[in-house]
Amino acid sequence: MLEETLPHLPRLRRYARLLTGDAARADDLLQDTLERAARKWALWRPELGAAGAADRQGALRAWLLTLMHRHFLTQLRDQRQHLYEEYVDEHAPAHDPQPQWQQRMDLERALAALPAAAREVLLLVCVEELSYEDAARVLELPVGTVMSRLSRARERLRKLMHDEQPAAGATLRVVK
Structure with missing residues (x-):
C-alpha cells in the first residue's frame, strides 16, 4: 500500500x-x-x-x-x-x-472566495489535471454538472482576480 x-x-x-x-x-x-x-x-x-x-x-x-x-x-x-x-x-x-471585496485579492484569496462546489471542481480539473469524468467520479456528480460548475468557477475567478464585484444574479439569466 x-x-x-x-x-x-x-x-x-x-x-x-x-x-x-x-x-x-x-x-x-x-x-x-x-x-x-x-x-x-x-x-x-x-x-x-x-x-x-x-x-x-x-x-x-x-x-x-x-x-x-x-x-x-x-x-x-x-x-x-x-x-x-x-x-x-x-x-x-x-x-x-468585514467585507472582503474591499481588499485586493490575490489568487489564494480569490479561490477562497469561490463557493466550495466551484472551488472543488476548479481544483480537481485545473490543478490536479483530472479529466471531467474522473472529477465527476470523485465528486459523485454528472459530467455535465462538473463542466457547468467549472465554467462558472473560471468566470467568477476571473472577475475576482480583476477586482470586479460579481453582479447580483450574474450567474443566472432569464431566457425568453
Missing part, C-alpha cells in the same frame, strides 16, 4: 493545501486521508478492465482524492455545527463581518 501511495503524496498535499488554505490544516487533512486509506485499503478495487499500471495509478489517485474530498466535507460540516452552537451560546457572530 505504502509504495503505491507515495507517488501521489505531492498532489494530495497540494490539493489539501488549496482546499484548506492553511499548511497545518492541509497536513492534518493529508494525514487523516492516508490513515483512512490504510484502514480501508481492502475496499479499494481498481476499475475492472484496467490493464496497465498507469490505469491502476490513475484509479488509486482518484480514490485517494475522493477520500480526501469526503473527509474535508465532513470537517466543514462539523465546523459549521460547532460555529452554530457557539453562536447560539454566545448570541454573537463567530466571525469578523
